[in-house]
Amino acid sequence: MKTKIISYQWFSGQPFLILMMVLVLYITVGACSVREKDKRKSQDVDIELVDSDGLRRLFDGESLAGWEITPFGTQGRVTASDGKVILNFGDGCTGITWKDSFPTVNYEVILDARRTSGNDFFCGLTFPVKAQFCSLIVGGWGGPVVGLSCIDGQDASENQTKTLRKFEKDVWYNIRLQVTDSTILAWIDNKKLVDFNYNKSKLSVRPEVELSKPFGICSWVTTAELRNIVLKEL
Numbered sequence: 001m002k003t004k005i006i007s008y009q010w011f012s013g014q015p016f017l018i019l020m021m022v023l024v025l026y027i028t029v030g031a032c033s034v035r036e037k038d039k040r041k042s043q044d045v046d047i048e049l050v051d052s053d054g055l056r057r058l059f060d061g062e063s064l065a066g067w068e069i070t071p072f073g074t075q076g077r078v079t080a081s082d083g084k085v086i087l088n089f090g091d092g093c094t095g096i097t098w099k100d101s102f103p104t105v106n107y108e109v110i111l112d113a114r115r116t117s118g119n120d121f122f123c124g125l126t127f128p129v130k131a132q133f134c135s136l137i138v139g140g141w142g143g144p145v146v147g148l149s150c151i152d153g154q155d156a157s158e159n160q161t162k163t164l165r166k167f168e169k170d171v172w173y174n175i176r177l178q179v180t181d182s183t184i185l186a187w188i189d190n191k192k193l194v195d196f197n198y199n200k201s202k203l204s205v206r207p208e209v210e211l212s213k214p215f216g217i218c219s220w221v222t223t224a225e226l227r228n229i230v231l232k233e234l
Helices: 002-043 045-052 207-212
Strands: 067-069 078-081 084-087 093-098 107-118 123-129 132-140 145-149 173-179 183-188 191-197 216-220 222-233
Touching: 078 093, 084 093, 084 216, 093 207, 107 123, 107 216, 123 173, 123 207, 132 173, 132 183, 145 183, 145 191, 207 216, 216 222
Parallel strands: none
Antiparallel strands: 067 093, 078 084, 084 222, 093 216, 107 173, 107 222, 123 132, 123 216, 132 145, 173 183, 183 191
């Protein structure tokens, strides 16, 4: 009789035990899912906010959808994951070029970029200006130069848009570029560094970044990371 009682208790308790295990597993998975969702929300909070204002997300955070790896021939490895595009150190330019349509005037581009190794530009942003093209260089010529290349044949280290700024490694910088009917403007961390009326000037790009046209982002002998790349038509 005692054996039967033990057997009955074991079999009658087993479904309850299984139910409890399933319930604990469900709660654990749900909690992890909520934490992961909160993590993604935290990482993408800026994108979510600007989306509500009509900005277009150009980077999905996980892939190079919409982009191609620019075939410079000197490039390092390019990867996309965990909310970042990584442009690894190469023998010259390493970058990505947008494959879809892109406005030529009255638009704004916003992104975050940082240098993780190397000492040259970590954001060479090539963009259209009506029928011309130009590049915003951030951290060029040994690390500190910000400016437009090229204006009337002069690159960012030589023309009137040149400014010097110290950039720390592994620090994210918010970069904003705006092209209007008459002016190219650029901000880094909300500080305006470029305000140039281009109507009486000839714009061009250096030969090294020709393949970035019409819109592309690259680095020079430097490992760079990009995130939160968005576009707004003004």
